[in-house]
Amino acid sequence: MVEEKNVLIVDDEIEVTSFFRYLFSNKNCAVTIANSGRDTSDLIRKTTFDLALLDIKLPDANGLDLLAQIKKMQPSCEVIMMTGYSTVKSAVTAMQTGARDYLEKPFDDIDRLEFLLEAALHRNATYEENLQQMAMKFGIVYAPMSPMSNVITLAAKLAKKAINILIEGETGTGKELFSRFIHGQSMRVDYPFIGINCGAISESLLESELFGHEKGAFTGAVKPRKGFFELANNGTLFLDEIGEAPLPIQVKLLRALETGEFMRVGSEAIMKSNVRIVAATNRNLESEVEQKRFRADLLYRIEGVKLAIPPLRERPQDVAVIAKHYLNNRYGIELHASAEEILMNYSWPGNVRQLLNILNQSVVIHECKTLRAEHLPGQLFADANLIRTISSFSKEQLIEEEIQKFIKTILEYFHSTDEIDFKNFTDRIKYIESEIAKKIIEKGLVETKGNRSKVCNKLNITPRILRYILNEK
Numbered sequence: 245m246v247e248e249k250n251v252l253i254v255d256d257e258i259e260v261t262s263f264f265r266y267l268f269s270n271k272n273c274a275v276t277i278a279n280s281g282r283d284t285s286d287l288i289r290k291t292t293f294d295l296a297l298l299d300i301k302l303p304d305a306n307g308l309d310l311l312a313q314i315k316k317m318q319p320s321c322e323v324i325m326m327t328g329y330s331t332v333k334s335a336v337t338a339m340q341t342g343a344r345d346y347l348e349k350p351f352d353d354i355d356r357l358e359f360l361l362e363a364a365l366h367r368n369a370t371y372e373e374n375l376q377q378m379a380m381k382f383g384i385v386y387a388p389m390s391p392m393s394n395v396i397t398l399a400a401k402l403a404k405k406a407i408n409i410l411i412e413g414e415t416g417t418g419k420e421l422f423s424r425f426i427h428g429q430s431m432r433v434d435y436p437f438i439g440i441n442c443g444a445i446s447e448s449l450l451e452s453e454l455f456g457h458e459k460g461a462f463t464g465a466v467k468p469r470k471g472f473f474e475l476a477n478n479g480t481l482f483l484d485e486i487g488e489a490p491l492p493i494q495v496k497l498l499r500a501l502e503t504g505e506f507m508r509v510g511s512e513a514i515m516k517s518n519v520r521i522v523a524a525t526n527r528n529l530e531s532e533v534e535q536k537r538f539r540a541d542l543l544y545r546i547e548g549v550k551l552a553i554p555p556l557r558e559r560p561q562d563v564a565v566i567a568k569h570y571l572n573n574r575y576g577i578e579l580h581a582s583a584e585e586i587l588m589n590y591s592w593p594g595n596v597r598q599l600l601n602i603l604n605q606s607v608v609i610h611e612c613k614t615l616r617a618e619h620l621p622g623q624l625f626a627d628a629n630l631i632r633t634i635s636s637f638s639k640e641q642l643i644e645e646e647i648q649k650f651i652k653t654i655l656e657y658f659h660s661t662d663e664i665d666f667k668n669f670t671d672r673i674k675y676i677e678s679e680i681a682k683k684i685i686e687k688g689l690v691e692t693k694g695n696r697s698k699v700c701n702k703l704n705i706t707p708r709i710l711r712y713i714l715n716e717k
């Protein structure tokens with residue numbers, strides 16, 4: 245026999261509580277109703293619930309506070325927030341702090357609502373486990389305990405809502421992959437996904453790409469052309485680098501987003517389109533608004549909700565998983581533990597894009613079967629802490645690489661041997677050699693508190709050579 249589930253409905257509107265009482269009547273559930281924050285706090289002290297549907301705005305309480313109380317006292321209780329359009333952002337915050345999902349009032353799509361409730365009641369765990377596989381289909385690889393797992397779960401849920409999404413993240417964190425994932429998980433999946441980089445082209449070209457143009461609208465417009473708003477109808481329009489869109493384009497985008505209406509360049513006919521906007525930025529748009537480079541009203545429109553992708557340095561566990569997956573899939577080669585350690589300790593300012601570039605570069609140069617620390621470029625070792633931890637073998641490699649780099653750079657100063665004063669040049673190189681030797685001895689003397697014979701032993705040199713290097717003839 246299937247176990248009866250305890251469900252708590254919290255809302256001050258009687259229509260809402262009656263609706264859910266009816267909806268749960270054939271689901272083998274015991275339904276308890278609360279109309280206020282105080283009732284809710286009392287009830288969760290007495291009864292254990294499997295599922296709570298929680299209004300975000302109650303006369304005497306904030307739904308987010310109640311969510312925190314429920315999650316603290318009954319962590320296994322699934323909570324679904326109920327929200328109006330104006331509080332969708334709070335509902336998303338709730339999802340980031342433990343709510344399973346949110347429902348937007350009025351409840352129009354009953355089938356979807358039923359699906360969501362069933363999944364929450366029966367802990368649709370396989371769905372969440374499968375998410376990682378699904379993300380992988382869109383090229384998004386991450387470790388099971390990575391902070392990305394929360395971001396993906398949130399993205400998959402938000403994908404199904406009728407809201408625009410703003411993806412924030414440093415360059416190369418995977419914003420474009422996420423936009424494709426969101427489209428793929430949305431109800432719009434059977435319609436086009438079209439992406440455009442708002443920073444890569446001129447203002448006039450951007451306008452014509454977005455909204456299309458009529459024949460003769462400008463020199464070279466030999467025939468009419470549909471813009472991306474038309475082409476992406478019913479689908480998703482990905483506006484990459486939205487922060488770079490020039491202000492006049494921002495005005496037109498705002499109108500298109502508010503009304504669904506726009507005009508092709510060179511035409512006054514009003515066209516309509518139904519697109520979902522997923523925008524991406526690596527700038528802080530709030531500060532762009534403050535500096536009057538971005539319109540506040542447009543920001544409000546595009547950031548229905550925000551999805552923040554953490555930089556790679558905050559998820560080193562992903563570095564290893566992505567690197568292994570990439571090396572294996574692309575080249576059929578392994579990642580050695582020595583290289584894994586170096587990769588995981590680097591800060592990756594260019595994020596995943598930089599990681600993949602470094603892997604490509606290392607594999608191509610060394611043509612190895614297993615990628616080891618010594619195959620990685622010196623820039624990854626620049627971090628002083630890392631240098632202390634790497635093996636002496638890797639250090640040798642590193643020094644060798646630095647020397648090769650130095651030789652290359654020096655030689656690049658001369659276009660031809662005619663420019664070289666050979667004697668002078670080689671004398672200066674000898675001077676560098678003696679300076680390095682001197683510095684090493686000085687370092688040894690500091691370490692041994694001035695004990696010369698210890699230094700000679702450590703460096704395996706005679707006292708005479710030591711004096712010679714220190715210029716004590």
Ligand SMILES: Nc1ncnc2c1ncn2[C@@H]1O[C@H](COP(=O)(O)OP(=O)(O)OP(=O)(O)O)[C@@H](O)[C@H]1O
Pocket residue numbers: 383384385386413414415416417418419420421422484524526566596597600
């Ligand atoms: N989690 C990931 N797993 C595997 N590959 C990834 C992941 N994230 C990003 N990549 C890869 O890194 C590269 C950069 O990703 P993407 O273009 O989506 O980043 P972005 O944030 O949109 O960059 P930009 O801000 O520069 O436009 C791509 O080659 C992408 O396939």
